[in-house]
Amino acid sequence: MNAIANTRVPFEILTAPQLDVPNDGRPVPLSFFNAGSEIYAQGEKVASHYQIEFGAVRIYRLLADGRRQITAFHLAGETFGFEADLAHHFFAEAIVTTGLRTFRPVAGLDRSRELLPLALRCMVRAQEHLLVVGRQTAVERIAAFLIDMADRQGELAQIELPMSRQDIGDYLGLTIETVSRVLSRLRDKGVLKFHGLRILEICKPETLRSMCE
Amino acid sequence: MNAIANTRVPFEILTAPQLDVPNDGRPVPLSFFNAGSEIYAQGEKVASHYQIEFGAVRIYRLLADGRRQITAFHLAGETFGFEADLAHHFFAEAIVTTGLRTFRPVAGLDRSRELLPLALRCMVRAQEHLLVVGRQTAVERIAAFLIDMADRQGELAQIELPMSRQDIGDYLGLTIETVSRVLSRLRDKGVLKFHGLRILEICKPETLRSMCE
């Protein structure tokens, strides 16, 4: 159903500046991932976590017949991948070319204090998303998604969607056709304007906000 | 749409044995909640967390028009309520008469280390539940739910559902009628047997398991 790219990008460079959370005191290398390449797979036993320097990442799960649910998108600045207790429970892929800092677990260094707030925020996000997917209509889901993206990109009227319609559908529990139809309808109503397929302008933010329920 | 009981049970007793996670070294009181009574509300600023001694709890969110999404059920032995950073993001209610240990935050006592694994498990559960609600059919959702309940009650063939059909529907993103119809269909197929409305026996666990997809 969904083509899953399996190219793991091999190269790593060691030049970039160090971040707040030191990896054992040594500089944290920046790794690059091509669009569609896998960052980690479900079942993998590496308990690293990752901070996005630039780009975007999708976290997802699959059913045996290929149905996919994207549980989260992560954008620049966000941290992900800490759901591994023994092994990862999800897949993570770069959506576009993405640069990541990898924080490997260090013996004797307990990161609970830093990770707990991140885990909580992630849990709350997932549970809030359940309300969207479980109880909202297609229009409400799309509206909620667009507002969320706008908020995360700093409340700009112009937002950039790094992900495809398929990704949006798999995130919201809709088909690609429904996503497309709803977006077209919002465009026709003058709520949105398209500047290219993946850049769109929210012309009537209030209308959009009122559609979330 | 769903009547929300607002009776907060006032009484508290101080006799019960102490648990693993001491509340500042003092014994943790056991509080009782009647069926339907509120444990905490969305927006509340008390950052306690709770361990269930007996009974069952639902965590949920509401839309303005009354649509409800239950994001989690918690059973005896489980801990919940730690999603409050500044304020709770959800409502918590007792489903049946429930006894809780309340752990209040204690200045200078950092519980990150204990809470992180709980938060992670809870996050993974929520994200896995997203796949069920976002991408599975009614039958698959019910099957997944029943298997989950059976697993959590110790793999017994006989399981007890403390929650109503409405609760199950609001957890799985289905209407009460669909829940009822699917359960009836599973009964007619000989997969389930009812011993009273809320006690049921899984006669063909393998068939049920194969329905999760």
Place this chain on the structure above:
DNA sequence: CGCTCGCTTGATATAGCTCAAAAGCTGTGG
């Protein structure tokens, strides 16, 4: 220039919802 791939649009099908009514439980009072 023509292919490919992602997107849009249209027509039709259907799973699950809504509305309605009947059938079981549970508790209360006589």
Place this chain on the structure above:
DNA sequence: CCACAGCTTTTGAGCTATATCAAGCGAGCG
């Protein structure tokens, strides 16, 4: 112990939002 009231659950009939299937479109690329 029975009868009745107020629930929750089940069942039925018809409807609708969204999925599915199918065709066209347009931008990017060799």
